[in-house]
Amino acid sequence: MKRVTAVCLLALALAACKKEATPPPAATAPAVTPGTALPAPVATDAGPVELKEVVETTPNYVVGITYNTKAAQYPGLARELKHYADNARSELIEAANGRTAKENPSPYELSLTFDDVVDAPDMVAVSADGSSYTGGAHAAPLIARFVWLPKQNKLLKAEELVPDKAGWDAISRFVREQLHSALSQRIDADDLAPAVRAEQIETGGRMIDDGTAADPANFAMFEPMRSADGKLSGLKFVFAPYEVGPYSDGTQMVEVPAAVLLPHLAPAYRPLFVGGA
Incomplete structure (x- = not known):
């Protein structure tokens, strides 16, 4: 089940660019040298924006x-x-x-x-x-x-942070395991009849699997988790109602530790995470 919100207007990231003294005739955005530095700053309108209630x-x-x-x-x-x-x-x-x-x-x-x-x-x-x-x-x-x-x-953006499908396969497996476990605990707490429990497990499990398919679009919303030393200890992926469960389940979040993410992060972003460098 694809990410659903009544107003789903995810912010578009600006493409990275780099100024050169004498640019070639058909200049393209330079690739990031693995393990060296984050992408170059993006030139944007620097005018102030008022965030008024x-x-x-x-x-x-x-x-x-x-x-x-x-x-x-x-x-x-x-x-x-x-x-x-x-x-x-x-x-x-x-x-x-x-x-x-x-x-x-x-x-x-x-x-x-x-x-x-x-x-x-x-x-x-x-x-x-x-x-x-x-x-x-x-x-x-x-x-x-x-x-x-x-x-x-x-x-x-999620697709920039984790650039290949193998990475999303690993993240998807980890997130699914956590969500399936949480689903079982919620249903067990209701003390339902076996047939009703089985039906809810099947329905809820299908929503989880659909909403966590190995596609960065399903993981577009995330929060950094900072450790005591200022580096990131992981990411908290956020799922709105209907994405991995019914409306009644509310917003669900899954914390994915840096150890799971590191092998799949783009080299430029690994130093931001614990154990990355």
């Missing part, structure tokens, strides 16, 4: 957006956060303006909060969590993660 209350819709983050000091990252929030707001307002009071008398609602997860000179991570209600039984989740490399002025 949004509070709107109308008969048709209610919007609340909060930025509990220091991301404004990184214009490129701030631009990504604001783009995500602006799009979520625009979609809600469009849906609200297209409905009739008879269809749904209650105003549509958007709630979204950005928080700092990691704030360090070499890496910044921001979480976006909220919901968008446009009718129906419950609100749709709004969940995103943004990992920013200040020195390279770019977002770190």
Whole structure:
């Protein structure tokens, strides 16, 4: 089951580039020399971006957006956060303006909060969590993660961090094992009849397997886990409701330690992790 959110607007990372004194006629982005350094900084518009709290209350819709983050000091990252929030707001307002009071008398609602997860000179991570209600039984989740490399002025994307399928095969196996174990524990706690338990294990297991197939798109949301020495002890992969389980299971997270990741990381990023260098 592919990653599903009502508003799934993952931030696009800017392509790495490198200036040269006399560029060749058909210059392309230089490859990273294994084990040497992170990709060169990306040239972007350096203009400041204001991350201002949004509070709107109308008969048709209610919007609340909060930025509990220091991301404004990184214009490129701030631009990504604001783009995500602006799009979520625009979609809600469009849906609200297209409905009739008879269809749904209650105003549509958007709630979204950005928080700092990691704030360090070499890496910044921001979480976006909220919901968008446009009718129906419950609100749709709004969940995103943004990992920013200040020195390279770019977002770190899953497919760049782990560049080959073998790596995603290994990560998929590890994550599936953790999610299947958690599923069994939740179902066992309900003390269900054997037939009902078997059915829920089968259904839940199928959702887990679909949502964790060895494709970086299934692992696009992750949080860095920092150790005491400042290096990364691993990554916490984040799965929104419906991705690896029913809505009632909520957001699920799986911690993958550096030891599992290291053999599959792109050489340029290994030094960021414990045991990488």
